Structures are given as C-alpha cells and as structure tokens.
Amino acid sequence: MRIHIQLSPELDVRKTQHLYSLGLTPDPIAYGFHHALNTGYDISFSSSVLNGPIYQFIRKSIIKIFCLDLLHAIGNWKKIEQADVVWTVTDVEYLGVLLVLILSNNKNTFVLCNNVWLFDRLTKKPRLYSNLIVRMLVKRANLLTFHSVAHQRKAEEFMEGANLRTVPFGISDEAFVVQKPSKGRTRTTTKIFCPGNDKTRNWDAIHQAFANNSKFDVVIVCDRLPISYFEKASNFRQVKRPTIDEFKELYRSTDFVVVSMYENSYSGITVALEAAAMGVPIVSTDTGGIRTYFDDDEVKYVPLASPDAIRDAILNMPIDEAYNQAVKAQSRFIEDNYRCSRMVADYFSLSVA
Structure with a gap:
C-alpha cells in the first residue's frame, strides 16, 4: 500500500526537519505525519521541486484565482499518480491533486481531502465559479474531512450527498506536554x-x-x-x-x-x-x-x-x-x-x- 502525503511547499519535509533542529517547529514533519512512518506502509511526501520569484508569482496567482496549488501538484505528479492513497491537510493541496488525477484519468487513487478554508471562500465567490470548482474538481474526492463542524455545515450546502466527516485537529504529542492549570493572577497586572x-x-x-x-x-x-x-x-x-x-x-x-x-x-x-x-x-x-x-x-x-x-x-x-x-x-x-x-x-x- 502506497500512501502519498501532499503538503504545501512551505512545509517541505527537508525544510521542516531543518526548522525542527533549530527548535522552531514542534514536529520533524508537519502536522505530526512522522507518526505514519513506522506503520509498515510505503509512505512518500511531496517535495518542493521549483522555486524562484517568477515561479512563485505564477503559483500564488493560480492559488488566488482558482484556490488550488496546480504547479506544486504537477511537480509531484509521479508520486500522486503512483499512490494508492493520497492524504492532504489543506484545500489548495487537495484541489491540485484532484486536477492531476483527473487529467491523468486516474479513478483508482483514494484521496482524503481535508478542508480548512475552501467553503468559506466559495460563499464569497459567484455561484457559477463555485459550481465550477465543485462539479469539476471536488466531485472527484473520495472523502471530504473537516477540523471544524461549522465549516462542514457550510460544505453541506454545496455537497449534498457527499462523503463528509469531521476529523478533529491535533497538536504535537511531544512538544505540548500537558501542564496542569494554576490559579495564578497574584500580580496587579x-x-x-x-x-x-x-x-x-x-x-x-x-x-x-x-x-x-x-x-x-x-x-x-x-x-x-x-x-x-x-x-x-x-x-x-x-x-x-x-x-x-x-x-x-x-x-x-x-x-x-x-x-x-x-x-x-x-x-x-x-x-x-x-x-x-x-x-x-x-x-x-x-x-x-x-x-x-x-x-x-x-x-x-x-x-x-x-x-x-x-x-x-x-x-x-x-x-x-x-x-x-x-x-x-x-x-x-x-x-x-x-x-x-x-x-x-x-x-x-x-x-x-
């Protein structure tokens, strides 16, 4: 079983591990996906293939207009195409993944599409635009997940009959060890x-x-x-x-x-x-x-x-x-x-x- 995890270029595993070594990020892989490495599955992560001001301008313009990171998905086309399962954390990643799979006529790869901003954004867009995103891309999703019940309810207005599920977010197991509350406030300020x-x-x-x-x-x-x-x-x-x-x-x-x-x-x-x-x-x-x-x-x-x-x-x-x-x-x-x-x-x- 091959599982590909599509993270944003800013969360490239090599970058995150470097920041982790400096104590600037809570986990060696963003969102704690290092917990997936010792499960016996074949795990791959997206990589930041290209850079430079022109590339970033085009990439961010596409994201702003279409809500998807197309260039990053194209840069990881092979990993996405060969995966049995793709995991995502934000909307712009999964929409890029879905477009790659549609263009390659791949109907087999299971995509877990986690939503953070998309349906808030779509409520502010013209209905024609929203329908285009939903009917052409989001319909290819196997499962839409949400960290917020309120956001899932917004999605239900667009995705009647779709497979929707709330998956609570989680913070670092290692970095944020529980500290018991204290009554405090003995200061005047x-x-x-x-x-x-x-x-x-x-x-x-x-x-x-x-x-x-x-x-x-x-x-x-x-x-x-x-x-x-x-x-x-x-x-x-x-x-x-x-x-x-x-x-x-x-x-x-x-x-x-x-x-x-x-x-x-x-x-x-x-x-x-x-x-x-x-x-x-x-x-x-x-x-x-x-x-x-x-x-x-x-x-x-x-x-x-x-x-x-x-x-x-x-x-x-x-x-x-x-x-x-x-x-x-x-x-x-x-x-x-x-x-x-x-x-x-x-x-x-x-x-x-």
Whole structure:
C-alpha cells in the first residue's frame, strides 16, 4: 500500500526537519505525519521541486484565482499518480491533486481531502465559479474531512450527498506536554497572550480592548502586524519567531489566552488546543472552529467585534472560575485526545481498508 502525503511547499519535509533542529517547529514533519512512518506502509511526501520569484508569482496567482496549488501538484505528479492513497491537510493541496488525477484519468487513487478554508471562500465567490470548482474538481474526492463542524455545515450546502466527516485537529504529542492549570493572577497586572498569524484575527479589537490600559500586559505573536501597531500601545509587546520552548513559556507565564477573530468557520483551533494543553484559560470570539472542541464551560466565548466584551470577560472573571474553566478545557483535551498521533490514526482508519 502506497500512501502519498501532499503538503504545501512551505512545509517541505527537508525544510521542516531543518526548522525542527533549530527548535522552531514542534514536529520533524508537519502536522505530526512522522507518526505514519513506522506503520509498515510505503509512505512518500511531496517535495518542493521549483522555486524562484517568477515561479512563485505564477503559483500564488493560480492559488488566488482558482484556490488550488496546480504547479506544486504537477511537480509531484509521479508520486500522486503512483499512490494508492493520497492524504492532504489543506484545500489548495487537495484541489491540485484532484486536477492531476483527473487529467491523468486516474479513478483508482483514494484521496482524503481535508478542508480548512475552501467553503468559506466559495460563499464569497459567484455561484457559477463555485459550481465550477465543485462539479469539476471536488466531485472527484473520495472523502471530504473537516477540523471544524461549522465549516462542514457550510460544505453541506454545496455537497449534498457527499462523503463528509469531521476529523478533529491535533497538536504535537511531544512538544505540548500537558501542564496542569494554576490559579495564578497574584500580580496587579493581568497578563494576556495573543498568538496567531491567520488573516481571520481581529487585531483591531485587541487594540481597542487593551491598548494603554495599565491593568493589562499584552504579548502578541503575529508576523503580520506592523511596528506602528505596537508603537501606539505602551503595554503591548511583540515576540517574533519564538522557538517552541519560548512559545511554551509564553503560555505558561500568562493569565489568559485571547483569540479575537472576524467571522469565519474554521479559525482559532490550534491556539485553543495549545492553551488547553498548557492549562491556560481561553477567551475567544464566538466564531471559527473552536466550538468543535470546547463548550461554554471550557472556553469563555464573547460576541463578534466586541472589544468591551473581551476586556470585561477578563476583568469580571473570578480567579476560581478561570481556573475551573482551564481544568475543564484540559480534561476535554485529554479525554478526546486532541493530538497529532490520533489525527494520523484517523487518517489511516478512514482511508486504508
């Protein structure tokens, strides 16, 4: 049995292993797919074949217009064509894989197509465009999987009768070892940690909620924000490209993790799972994929675009309530095993007879 894992060029195995050796990524292979290597199956990974500014411009233009990474799929054509099973993690990879299989008239290779953004994007596209993507490409998928129940519901509007399944995401088994929650907050200043590079993050709301308020000390990990964002807030600090050990220390040294988002059906999951493993209370916008994993007594949810609600949720939450919330979230994390190794096991069970 040959299983090919199609990852983005940015997550090329050689690149990831180098970053892992520097302590900058949690696993030697992205998404914990190293757990698949000792199973007795013939496992291959996509490789980054070409590079250069012209290639990247064409590649990213195709992705922006058509939502698929065609050039990367063509570069791995042989591996895809020869595989019995192909696994993917994001939409742009699986759409490229499906197009390659359609062009080669391959009807046998089983493709597990994991969705992250696609159906949010399609709701914003003309119906003719959406129908073209769905009818010409997505119909070739053997199984559509989702890390977010909310995103799966959006897909059901486009894919009536298709094989859809929620597969919970998982974070690194080795990097994020469970740390028991502590009651903390003996300081006069409440420490807030806001990590996240997704375009869905509402950083304006974070600024409005906490900027220049002496009651809060805010640490942000996001490469997208300009220096001016931090210059306008005396109590904000940016941490750029922390190592995994530094990242874990940021979780351990904070009082709350805050996930502020714009409307979407998939975002915030990774940060919420990491915070739960680290035993930190979570305040999140009530959107995205976090509700797939945690209920109201495990995460404090606040309305969209409500900076005051974010701030008040923290100011008005007693220490015992915050501690109990963190305990419950961590218990759910452990009970439902939100780990990479479990996610890889799910991939096997869903695609290998």
